[in-house]
Amino acid sequence: MAKTKKSVDELKWRKTELQRLRREKLKNNPDAYEREKQKERERYHRRKSQNKIKTIKQLTPRQQRIKKKIWRNSSKRYREKQKEKQRSIDQYINENTPPSTPEPGPSQLQVVVLPSRQSRVGRKIVKKNRAKVHRDNQKLKSHLMKAEAKARKYKNRYFRLKNKIKRNSPMTKVNTLLKGHVVSAEVKKKLLFHEALVSQISTNYSNLPKKKSTQKYFRDVLTGKILKKYKCMGELNFMSYKVKRSRRYNKTTALKNIQALRLRVQDFLEKDINSKLCPGKKDTVTRHKLIKQKRLLNKTLIQLYDDFRKENAIFLSYSTFCKLKPFWIVHPNVNRRDTCLCTVCENGELLIRRLKILNIINENCLDKVCKSMCCPEDMLEKCLSRLCNKCNKKELEITAYNPDDVSFYEKWVSKTVDVNIKGYIKRCKKTIKEQIQCTKRNIVDELNKQIPNLFKHISNRNHQYKAIDYIKKYITDNSAVIHVDFSENFACKYANEIQSMHFGGSRQQLSLHTVVFYYQNKEDGIIVSESLCTVSESLRHDPVAILVHLQPVFDVISLRVPNLSILHFVSDGPSTQYRNCKMFYIIGSRIKNNFQNLRSITWNYTERGHGKGAPDGVGGVIKRIADRLVAMGQDIENIDKFLELIKGMVKNISLIKVSQEQIDNNLSLPSNIQPFKGTLQAHQVTWSQEKPHILQIRRLTCNECTTNKNCDHYHIGEYKIPLQLDPESFHVSNQEDECNLGSPSNIYEDRKINGILFVYSLLL
Template sequence: MALTNAEKQRRYRLKLKSDPIKNAEAKKKHLERYHANKKLVKDMTEREHRNIKRKWKTANKKRRERQKCAQQIMNITPASSPRSGTPVSPRSRGRRQIQRDRSAVYRKKLKILEELENMKRLCNKYKKRYQRAKTTIKDTKKVNKLYQNKYLTLSNAIKDHYKSLKSVREKKALKRIFQGECIAKSKMKISLIRETLGIDQMKVMKRQNNPLGKKHLVDNIKSFFDRDDVSRATAGKRETVTFKKIKLQKRTLLDTMKGLFRSFKKENPELRCSYSYFIKNRPFYVKPPSVAGKETCLCKTHTNAQYIIDALHKTRVLATSSMNELIASTVCSTYNKACMTGNCKDCKTKEILFRETTGNLGLVKWAHWIRKSEMIEKSGKKVKVTKNVKEIAEGTVEELIGHLKRTLIQLKKHIYNIKIQYKSYRDAIDNLNNNEVVLHVDFSENYNCKHFEEVQSHHFGGSRKQVTLHTGVMYTKPEGHKKPTVNSFCTISANNSHNPASIWAHLHPIIREIQHNNRHITTIHFFSDGPTTQYRQKQNFYFLSHRIFNEYNFIRVTWNFFEAGHGKGAADGVGGYLKRTADEKVAAGSDISDAEAFYYTLKDLSKVRMYLLTESDIQIVEKALPKNLVPLQGTMQVHQVFTDSPGELQYRDLSCFCERGFCRCMNPKTYQPVSVPVIDTLREDILSFELDEESVLDDISNVVAVPRRSFYNTVYSSSSNSEDEPLASISRPSVSNINEMQLIEKENVHPSKISDGVHVLIKVSSVKDKHYTYLGVAKSEVDEEGDVKIMFYKMVDKTGKRFKAVETDISYEPYDNILEIVPNPKVVVKGKRVFSLR
């Protein structure tokens, strides 16, 4: 029999007392704990002193009452006096003792006789009861056999009828018959219903405790739901969840609970967890997706792939609609890079199991998100705009299956990158050293300034200002702490630029504070999303390889990029909280009209550290940016850059923190953002070469026939050996040979060279599958989806030498349609008319 808690404690105290050394240590600890918790009167506040005096008064009153009662009892109790008087002879003293003993024996005898009579009476009573029960059992056996046969006949008939029922509704109706009052009051309600209906008994699983404890299981479940490949963080200021007065930013699930449970069991086979316990311990701020969540940012790659899977599942071509199950059926492991990239020998030939089509399914419709240009009328003029629209595509089942196979090649690599980057993010934080700091940064959506009272023209006009918020979370690990400490921050600026110069102007006060408060830190790990217009580009790489060492005197640095479309995190929650708090202050009567008002209104309202930037802070960083930067080929595929030497970066496709980010895993390559003087001389010679107008026009006509590289091969491919060492292998072109120079320029076209103001030739397809070549000027860099914002020119005369920019003719064109980068045209002004001469 198991011991009770009291018996265990008693045994523990006896064991402790038997060991003098341990007993002395326990008493010493108890005394130290007593003195540590004891609070002297001089350390108390006035209120605490009054409360403790009231308790002392009550305790003393009770003590005096107890003493008074004890004294009264002692007063009424007569004192025991020794035997006194005349001496008694030994003979008389012996006779009295014998008489007392005889009297005691006689009284005991009478008591025993009385108990014996009672036992005889009880024995006769139970004997008669047994005899009566024995006779009734013989008589009722015959009756019970009759009733038992009737019960079996009825029970068998009900079982057969229950098995013949097909609908769940009829079975539930039959169960309700047995849930009457008499059965409902019985303790055997469930067993009676199951026995009567012929339902198999449920197997009662023996509860097994987890070897690592209940708290370990709960922590694993919560950390699983917080992963970026399981749930997505929201950035909207209204997307919050409050539970027990705790308000947190909402996260949206990316799969069903059953699918996530299966993934959790595969990843943690050593943990014993049921599905109900898994659901019970889901964090309250993690919610399934809903139609009302309109501000939720979804990944375009995942969404379009899920639309195709749903369409095939609806036509019963696929057995499941779960994307995770579908991918898991085609690979050995979703955590193996060779499997997810199609290089595994074992699963390279695995294909999706499709149901054989009968050929009469007809056309299938499915939805997909695409970018589409539309003509709208604005201020009496027609303007071309590009929108992300959801369209319905139509095709045969065979076409849709082929489309799914092509989509899965990119999707599997996309999912693998998400998992590895998130795993690296957790490794960087969980295994943080004392000399390291992790900064997770991101630009929050610009805040629209508001007034408590606004006129109509201000509300509907363009007078409203915007404030740039660069938010982030800092993780450090002071000495003696087991877990990292978390601090959130936000830098505010009226400049709405998000380029690398602005990024480092926003990071400057944060890094300076790290230097001031944590002088022992020598390594910084940056984490951010990867847009090519902000963090993942050559200008940011230059600042990372120079400013960290020259200006801030750190020894090592890494910058890690999340997968495209999956960069939401804690930094977005900081921005949502600040904007939500600002709206609450405006609703209470405050005016937030600019960046300074936003800063001074919110700087003392929370633990978020806030910093205000000026226009000059950003301009100082911009002036330090050189112009001869070398682009990094394969930038969109790079997810980690790191260095421990100034002016040089190491980069690789995915992040790795097996040696705190500075290992040689995945064969990292070297990149220098600043070119050597040889290339500068070569570039000056090419730029100094001038062509006349007719030769330029001839070049434009010849460019169309030259083959070009696609956007995928240029951006998503790793850099080749020739581009790793371009300085020593490229020879200077002959200036006299114009065609050779054009070929070299076309070979060097790279997305990093596409920026605002660069003139290019664009191939545009018509409705009848005809292709035309137009002159245009880029208004943006290449975004994550491979599109460039282009403003087109139109021809003014038939000679083909005069062009005019059409400001309303702006469209997003794929990078694949860019044929060539051409020199900037000469501007000619005639009266009020401005032409571009080619």
């Protein structure tokens, strides 16, 4: 049977049906449907780039009108189709829905009339137009304000220029000055002579040849001490202005690079003697997304400006000095209490401020008292030690007062007080600010009594700051400087805590030992610094714990400086941590074992109460980031979580974990360590490979004398490192024992070592 030929309509219908089935199949397969849409999008963009598809803007005006007409017709058909569909649905619902219940009365029925679609569209257009009008109004207001400001500026400039050009005669100036006043003819004649003389001098000065020598001679003839004494130099302002301008230009051109001057001011202000670093995690200053640890000025900017001028042979105005001050170096805020003050300095300041209030002395701070009793050039160490022949007999100037008048002064003291704790009386040591009632004579006597100790304290502080800065500045390729300090323990926190956790004793604390070490870069010879922080669950801060915390630091330094031969340490001087006989033993017998070529070690202590430095800033950054993470919902409940979160947040600080077992199981110290008399006076301890069993103890840091001999300037004594004799305190490692006892040759060379000790060491 022959096939019947299908009509064109049947073929179209068949093709449409196949397309519909294909689309339904695609929609049922999400992956294939997404690939098909991506393919169509690519085809559309390809045809559009080939100009096969044109946008409405690319058509001619006639084509645009035709296209818009097609759009309107299509939208009209679509809306009619939607309305027809909705009518059919409503008809079907009405025909197949049973009768509804009786409608409630007007009081029970609340009719809500919704706005139509056209109304909603209209309201949107109205809001859009109102917003546009408001924006245009604000722009016009801004332009109007700028135009008015510019008009005022040019108006004022015009009047100033007009007044400047206007030249009154001397008689006119006198009449203007005396307007409304009745004076004698003689006074008027004197005023007229003054104005005429000033006008004549100004005219002669402007007619001088443009030679600096001639103008300078003319100025020297007219100016002098008498005019300065009676404050009449302002009458010659037409010359003083040019003097000021020429002097500023000639001296500031000596330093062309303003960035170099900015760095010099920054280095000067960042010295520990001029400003102190804030150790707190909240003590930061942010500007232009740059976060810096805050530093507080130790003096006023005027005093620092004078010190800068003495130290640097550069002309710099006070206003420029203030502008070049870094933004993170700020004045201490009186509204924020300072918790890192030195006891000696603060007690001295309290005495001096009290005497100033009583009008007994003219100085109001400790620094001014020192300057008044020392040489006017500078407060040298010799002057502060009262060894200078010029100023050792200077005394504090005291005005007349009644010695028997009763007054008071304040003083920080530590007292043992009885405290009632749960019904039991316990004696506790507390530090309080005590108010001492006495006569004015007693206050003056107390200040005179404290002045020697104050001067010695300030001298030690200044000397240590300068000596440590010198060590950091002149680091060689075989030396390094390690600045260490314990940060305040970090208390682990949860993002949300119950009351018993917040107020109880369940919170775990972590010990942070921060280190900043400096070394010379091999490639360019520039001194660079690296920051490390060792974290431990152990809260021990004794010398054994310090040695364990320093072990990872030694490993890093060995990689950075393979040929290390000179090692400098910098720290504060608490007697329970860094400055004691056990630490002296570790310096002389343990640190050298971590380096092969080490020849000398120096440990430098800052003056008590003045030990804030770069490690405090490292601790502040870490604790601040940890608190920020807790505030964002992270829980820091132990040391592992602390390290996991912080390591991903800090880039320039290496965090290393030190377990409690490493500290508890570390090699114990020998039991025969003897204390050194004068430990609290020591500010430098040196060890040398030439005398491995002897430490040189010095009152202050000396950069002139070598480490293997007695210092000619600050020598206190020698500390002999004891040999480890207690068998229970020996480690199982033979290598450690050799380091403790030394080689037989060294024992033979030391005459003070008993032969029995040598035999005992050989047996071991």
